[in-house]
Amino acid sequence: xxxxxxxxxxxxxxxxxxxxxxxxxxxxxxxxxxxxxxxxxxxxxxxxxxxxxxxxxxxxxxxxxxxxxxxxxxxxxxxxxxxxxxxxxxxxxxxxxxxxxxxxxx
Numbered sequence: 001x002x003x004x005x006x007x008x009x010x011x012x013x014x015x016x017x018x019x020x021x022x023x024x025x026x027x028x029x030x031x032x033x034x035x036x037x038x039x040x041x042x043x044x045x046x047x048x049x050x051x052x053x054x055x056x057x058x059x060x061x062x063x064x065x066x067x068x069x070x071x072x073x074x075x076x077x078x079x080x081x082x083x084x085x086x087x088x089x090x091x092x093x094x095x096x097x098x099x100x101x102x103x104x105x106x
Contacts, residue, residue, distance in 0.1 A: 007064050009097040009105060011090075012045020016070035017098070023073060024064045026081060026090050029057050037061070042091035051075035060085035 007024040008014075015023065027039030027047055037049045037057065049063050051074060058080040065075040097105040 006105070009094045010067070011043040011094040012041030012047055012071070013043050014094055014098050015041075015045075015047070015067050015073070018067045019069055021067060022064065022076075023067045024062060025073070025094075026060055026062045026085065026087070028060055028085075028087065032057055042087040042094065046071065048072040049075050051078075053078050054080065059083040060087075 005022055007022040008018050010018055010023045010025050015025070025041060027041055027049065029037055029039045031038040032053065035050060035052070037053050039047055039049065039061070041047050048071060049065070050072060051065065053075070060081040060083070062079040062081055063073055063075045064077040065073045068074050
C-alpha cells in the first residue's frame with residue numbers, strides 16, 4: 001500500500017478543506033455524461049466528478065482524486081460500490097477522519 005500520498009476521507013461539506021489535495025469520497029450517482037458524473041455525497045451535497053469513469057457505473061461509487069474546488073473532484077480512480085450502501089456510516093467515518101481521530105488516517 002502506497003502511503004506517500006494519502007487521500008483524505010471527505011464528504012461534500014469537508015471537501016472545501018482539502019482543495020488541491022488528494023481526497024476520497026463515495027457518491028450516489030445521479031447523472032453521468034461524457035467526461036463527468038454528478039452525484040450526491042453521503043451528507044447530501046451535490047458533487048461533480050470529472051474524468052473517464054468505468055462503464056457501467058453502479059448507484060454508489062468511490063472516487064479518489066484531487067479536489068478542484070468545494071464541489072468538484074478530478075478523478076484518478078473509480079471503484080463501483082454496488083447499488084446498496086450505508087451512506088450514514090461512511091459520513092460518520094469522514095467526520096472522525098477529519099476530527100478527533102485524524103491522526104489515525106493521515
